[in-house]
Amino acid sequence: MSQARAQGDASTAARDFYADLMSTTQGSRAIMLAERERWLRSVTIEGREEQLFEFEMLLRGVERYFHLHNSVVDAHERPLVTRDFHEELEDVRDAIHRAIRIGRRLLDPDSDSKRVFRKYVESQLADDRVRSAFIEEELVQETPQESLFVLREAFEALRNLIDHLLKLPVCSLNLFTDVGNLALREIVLNRYFRPFRSLEFRIEYDRLRSVRVLDLLASQPADVRPGFSTAFLALFRLLHYLSYVAQEGDEAPPRRVRVVLALVRSEAVSLVGYLRHELAMQVGPKRLKAAGLRAARDIAKETNRIAREVLPAQEDAETGPSMKAAAAFTALFRAQIVALVEALAPGAATAEDTFAQLVSQEAMAQRLRKDLWVFGQLCRATETAMHSEDVPAAEAALSSLKSFLSYFQDGSYQLLRYSDYEPFDRFTGLLLELPWPPEGPGIRHRLAEDLRLFTPTLESTFTSVSRRVLLQGRTFDRKEAEALRDRFLAPAHR
Known part of the structure; x- marks a missing residue:
């Protein structure tokens, strides 16, 4: 095997399919979003990724809520020009207020204090030239912290404006629409968010x-896997949105849940378009095309029913329609996940509690x-091989490790907690940077040292997972x- 070909094999051996897929969906913003991810890893608050998810969900929701096709406004029941939009503005106000609170948590306290003080100094400057320079420098948004501060400050001003507008007898x-344009501008012009x-x-x-979904997708051919992976990612994200809406029987949810439901409706419509016009066109087998079209039809039909019959009902009762709509959407998206699994593997999703089995936390932990x-x-086996003088055995051990890493990336890597990604990503990067084959004792000894340093990370993560409540009483x-x-170990090390 030539070195060029071997290096090509090595570069794909440990590639994260899902990271590549997500990068493709981000288009030209992938580099900037990678910089934002590095910033997020430096944030020290508990549940930082979930905080960011809720923050971005609210930004998405606010933008979509002003598009009346996504809201519960019925233009046929009453002309829009005569309608009072007090209720809708209160929904937006609550969403913006929550986003401000999350933004404050995500900002480093020391950095936030410095920026607040800077704004104070700026307001005291008599020379408008100097003040303009301060403002221009701030609006450049060179870092995610600056970008988040600018957005939070804009939302605070918008919240105050809405508070005054809500005192009007009628909100036309x-x-x-004008408030929506102001909110949309701040979101669109923000660099990192x-x-x-x-x-x-x-x-x-x-x-x-x-x-089960990860294993099923990993076994699919190249013309099927990307399309169905995108569909599953979209469905699971919709369920993630809905987890922020209280289920029927719980305490009354906050007003912002109507904003979240508008986002759910909007992205459900987008998913329908994707299933019809992209997934159904990309996949080869006719049964999978039919499955995509069937899912699109069912989602479109039920989404329209919820918007037409559930959400507008009892508008004077603030919580009832929202909770019922959330329950209906949840049942819909769970059913579609099960249906797509059944399409990929006929007979695999026939049990009554199939969805619960698919997302079993215990199965993921095990x-x-x-x-x-x-x-x-x-x-450990590869580290030992790297110290030996048997070069073919060392290459075989390293090849086995890379094969396992591909298997790991397609499955268990996706089950890691976000805080655990960094050391695994760093180790994967080290393997990909290695020349292939790893010729010379210097390279092999360096790799052996990298393996020795990474092994404790695996051991500590293994111990942490083993201590989860879900696995108590479950023997390894x-x-x-x-x-x-x-299955992966080189024959010489078995």
Whole structure:
């Protein structure tokens, strides 16, 4: 095998399919979003990725809510020009207020204080030339922190404006639209937080948390896997949105849930278009084309029914329609996930509790624990091989490790917590940078040292997963893990 060909094999061996897929959906913004991801990893608050998800969900929701096709406004029931939009402005006000609070949490306290003080100094400057320079420098938004501060400040001003507008006896359509234009401008012009594209995914929080779905997608051919992966990612994200709406029987949800439901309706419509015009056109087998079209039809039909019959009902009762709509949307998207699984693997999704089985937290924890143990075993075996003088055996061990890494990236890597990604990404990058084959004792010793340093990360992550409440009382199946290890282990190390 030539070195050029071998390097090509090495470059694809450990590639993260889902990271590549998400990067494709981001288009020209991928580099900027990667910089934002690096910033997020430096944020020290608990649940940082979930905080960011809610923040971006609210930004998306605010932008979509002003598009009346996504709201519960019925133009046939009453002309829009005579309608009072007090209720809708209160919904937006609550969403913006919540976004401001999250933005404050995501900003480093020290950095936030410095920017607030800077704004104070700016307001005290008598020389408008100096003040203009301050403003221009701030609006450049060179870092995610600056970008977030600018957006939060704009939302605070918008919230105050809405508070005054709500004191008016009537909030007309023109007024509501003008407020929407102001909000949209702040979101669109923000450099790092501009999350209003449909079917654009983020590695920070868009993951397929299902062992069965991941395994099923990994076995699909190249013309099927990307399209169905996108569909599953979209459906799981919609369910993620709906988790922020209280279910029927819970306490009354906040007003902003109507904004979230408008976002759900909007992205459901976008998903219908994708299923009809892209997925159905991309996949080869006719049964999969039919499955995509059937899912599009069912989502469109039920979304229209919810918008027409559920959301407008009892508008004077603030919470009833929202909770019922959320329950209906949840049932719809879960059913479509099960239907797509059945389309890819006929007979695999016939049980009554199929969705619960698909997203079983226990199954995910068991799979991750097993794969982490195998990963550690293979790293130790490869480290030993790198120290030996048997070059072919060392190359075989490294090849086995890379094969397992591809398997791991397609499955258990997607089940890791976001805070665990960085050391795994760093190790993967080290493997990809290696020349192939790893000639010379210097390169092999360097790799052995990298393996030695990474192994404790695997061990600590394995221990952390094993301590999860879900696995208490669940004995580690060492025999099954050893069988998986032996599938990848080079013959000389078995």
